Amino acid sequence: MEGLTKSFGSQNIWRDVTLTLPAGEVSALLGPSGTGKSVFLKTLIGLLHPEQGSVIIDGTDITKCSAKELYEIRKLFGVLFQDGALFGSMSLYDNIAFPLREHTKKKENEIREIVMEKIDLVGLAGAEDKLPGEISGGMRKRAGLARALVLDPQIILCDEPDSGLDPVRTAYISQLLIDINAQIDATILIVTHNINIARTIPDNIGMLFRKELVMFGPREQLLTSEQPVVKQFLSGDRFGPIGMSEEKDEAVAAAEAAMQAAGISGGGTKDDFSEIIPQVQPNPGMPERKAVARHRARVMEMLHTLPPNAQEAIRRSMEEEDRLRAEAHAHAQETVAVGAGAVAAGGRGGDEWTSAEAPGGDYDANAFDGNEYTGSDAPTQNWSAPQADNAATEPIHTGDYAPPHDGRGR
Template sequence: MADTDLTLPSPPARGSTAAPALPGPPPGGRQSVRPGDQGQQNQGQRDQGGQTGPLPLPPHPPREEAPERPRGGVQVLDEPRGEAPPRPQGGHDLPEGWLPCPKGADPAEWVLDPTLPEPKIRIRHLTKAFGSRVIWEDVTFDIPKGKVTVVLGPSGTGKSVLLRHLIGLLRPTSGQLWVDDKNVPSLKNRPLLEVRKKYGVLFQDGALFGSMTIYDNVAFPLREHTRKGEKEIKEIVMHNLEIVGMSDAAQLYPGEISGGMRKRAGLARGLVLGPEILLFDEPDSGLDPVRTAFLNELILDLKERLESTFVIVTHHIPTAKNVGDHLALLYRKSLTLAGPKERLLSSDMPAVRQFLRGSTSGPIGMSEEKDSGDESAEYDPDAQGLEDTRDDEALPGADRPQ
């Protein structure tokens, strides 16, 4: 069999219009080549020994084993090489009976202190800013289930802003806020509404509808969010008005009652849906000391009756000491200290001691701009505080014989 030359012709010179010449048929017969048969291009080429025939194909490269796929059939691609991000340190084992860590939460931070009651609300690295103005940043603490947590802090530190984040009225700049196993900032529409149904809220001024009677104000959530009949609604409304001592004022309007009564009516409205969490925004605002004391007793009574979690924002130190189980202090755009009440009452931190005593000596100034921000600032325990300015002899009845 004659040698076959399948050498392709050289391409035409640049600028030439002549078509390249095709190789002619080999002598002794006509060669049939199937177009597009690229696998046979090297067939018939002469090897180094002068023999003709197909050249051996190069060996295949060794086959690499594919990485094991995780369950679910989704392959996780390797991260770019480099320094691995630091893993969070610490972390505790999940106590028996606690809610497991949900997807999206950091397991190392799900349990901050296993010796405390299980949290109902977990706040993790929460930051809020309005434009360039930072309200607070990197706030992390727990709100225990079934306990009264009091959030304290000087004016302008974002305590009420924190309450609005708890119910999803505001979204944080960054961070997570877990109510049970739901991350509130990530929820929208109906899932967010379902979380909000867990709350009852007492606003600073009661937030009642002026054109409705007290009865209709308290019945409003039941008519909006349930399918209960009017007979059942009446039983629930009157029961909760009786709890707060307002059953005789059911047919009055908000403008016809005092500020303290409006607060109690607002509290009754917050109770009608059987909330798991009760929020109080400055409950003592605008109340005299006697009414404030009665309101505090009402909160303690509700704590005994209900299995709810209470969150109170206030400046009133007696309320924090008498009602709170856990305290948290916001100061200078951060959380200074949070934990059981005894931990804060016995703290040596200057800002904590100054605020709890109401003293002018310490890092807290007249306004946020006047705050020194120096946590090591000297606190003078002998400086006069609000507790020292009370004149018990001037109180009514002090002159009565004992």
């Protein structure tokens, strides 16, 4: 996206938004209500047309392409709208099957197999014959996600996937997005207000505020940022630049500053955001996420530009993530060994499982083989790193981390 500006009449929504979503990574877009995050998603798929700027997908600028080209480009997308956007007169099954019937020539038995797999994936087995009006908002949201995934899209846009869901279902949906990224290396953009999702799911985070993109880059950069608007949003505190209306009145800001100085609470969480919570990992048996090495290489390139406290927090988070990945790898190997022993005992003539046959065989057993990742294909443009006068310049040592092997020699 380059120089995007969008307005409705005289009301400017956002202006000059420029960023690149790294291919194959999970990104999140934050911002107060009413800052145009949903409008941004609709602009990315050509439902809304910007006054200025470009949206370039796979080399095609969708703001200038023909309707036929746009129709083809949209096949790359899976979109989960904020309200589900289901057809009210169709059953959940037919809603989820709709993209397959529209864009493929699959037979009905093939469609049924795919649809039922996605229905089971989002926990709606048994509800496929119900109409959208007969189920809860959370169930409609999960049906919308199943429809978004039914074509195994390369790009997945999720507009507040947690709205209408309880915390447990939110955790399952978040884990599902990470697993999908591991399986098909999909590029995912999540619009959310859920700070727990923002801290644990994406590789990259952006924030819209007062009609502009405040920041976009690796999650570690935003989570350790000292920008007042970022810190206030993450903590959920009423004291700061964000008000009930987008532009906080000066008198209100002064009164709140006085209350804060007097020790009165602004109602926000007091969590220590200098500690970066480890990112959610794919479930055991899933492939290693290819995005991990690309993301790590980019963070290491910019690490010396960040303040010392941010550098230390990032180093600690990397060490913890390496430990968790090593544990997951060991668990997967143990599962394979147990499965092989059980089958051998059951009479396979003593034949050993191969890594391809064994339970969990999709898991990359060479993920930590020490192969070096070059990072040559990782996009690095449009990453905004705050400059710090006191940024450390010494070389950064990260211990024995060995990036995952992606199977193509990198």
